[in-house]
Amino acid sequence: MTSIRERNKELILRAASEEFADKGFAATKTSDIAAKAGLPKPNVYYYFKSKENLYREVLESIIEPLLAASAPFNQPGHPSEVLTAYIRSKIRISRELPHASKVFASEIMHGAPHLSPEQTEQLNDQAKHNIACIQRWIDQGLMAKVDPHHLLFSIWAATQTYADFDWQISTVTGKASLDDADYEAAAQTIIRLVLKGCEVAPAPSTASELVSSV
CATH class of the missing domain: 1.10.357.10 (Tetracycline Repressor, domain 2)
Incomplete structure (x- = not known):
């Protein structure tokens, strides 16, 4: 069974792929990634520490x-x-x-x-x-x-x-x-x-x- 941590990371990664593909690294906001993933913005930093690490x-x-x-x-x-x-x-x-x-x-x-x-x-x-x-x-x-x-x-x-x-x-x-x-x-x-x-x-x-x- 997939853990909550694994599920959340997968949601964030999928959302980040879409946002980075659409807007590029510089123009992408972590808040937009979080919103697309359906998770609070702090979760992005909790799992990946920074936008660059996520990229x-x-x-x-x-x-x-x-x-x-x-x-x-x-x-x-x-x-x-x-x-x-x-x-x-x-x-x-x-x-x-x-x-x-x-x-x-x-x-x-x-x-x-x-x-x-x-x-x-x-x-x-x-x-x-x-x-x-x-x-x-x-x-x-x-x-x-x-x-x-x-x-x-x-x-x-x-x-x-x-x-x-x-x-x-x-x-x-x-x-x-x-x-x-x-x-x-x-x-x-x-x-x-x-x-x-x-x-x-x-x-x-x-x-x-x-x-x-x-």
């Missing part, structure tokens, strides 16, 4: 999923399977954490002044690892000779746009919000563009793997 917690709430999304790159796997899993994870983050994603995007656009050196190192190291994996697949002839840096940047842009530019997407599609079918269509479209565009070799079938291992 850092919002960043942490998106950094952990972003790092976790790269899990497929951290173990042996075929590029078609790894890239598919990665793209789906990134789309899921945009759907489930849209406000925190906007806060992260704004933070990066302003030079990441609130990211700790450890967080910056984690994100950069993971990106470098992913790029090295893509380069290895290219060297092995499993995909076309594309620039691995720009491939990764393109995947980021294609998946994160569903959170960072949701207003534009809603306006163009004429929907107040996207549904399951929309996010599935987005994932399938991006996966197809990446796998076909990069000429990724199909993953070997289980039967083929069994035959080759005999």
Whole structure:
């Protein structure tokens, strides 16, 4: 069972994500966060001590999923399977954490002044690892000779746009919000563009793997 403390912190974090996403760090007031969370203003300071600490917690709430999304790159796997899993994870983050994603995007656009050196190192190291994996697949002839840096940047842009530019997407599609079918269509479209565009070799079938291992 969720404790009152955990529930209150979650309410504050969710409200803070929305306020920081809408107004930015400087213009956001702790009183507005408290009001949106439905809690007294002193609760914000009781749980998070300061607005800056709360902002850092919002960043942490998106950094952990972003790092976790790269899990497929951290173990042996075929590029078609790894890239598919990665793209789906990134789309899921945009759907489930849209406000925190906007806060992260704004933070990066302003030079990441609130990211700790450890967080910056984690994100950069993971990106470098992913790029090295893509380069290895290219060297092995499993995909076309594309620039691995720009491939990764393109995947980021294609998946994160569903959170960072949701207003534009809603306006163009004429929907107040996207549904399951929309996010599935987005994932399938991006996966197809990446796998076909990069000429990724199909993953070997289980039967083929069994035959080759005999």
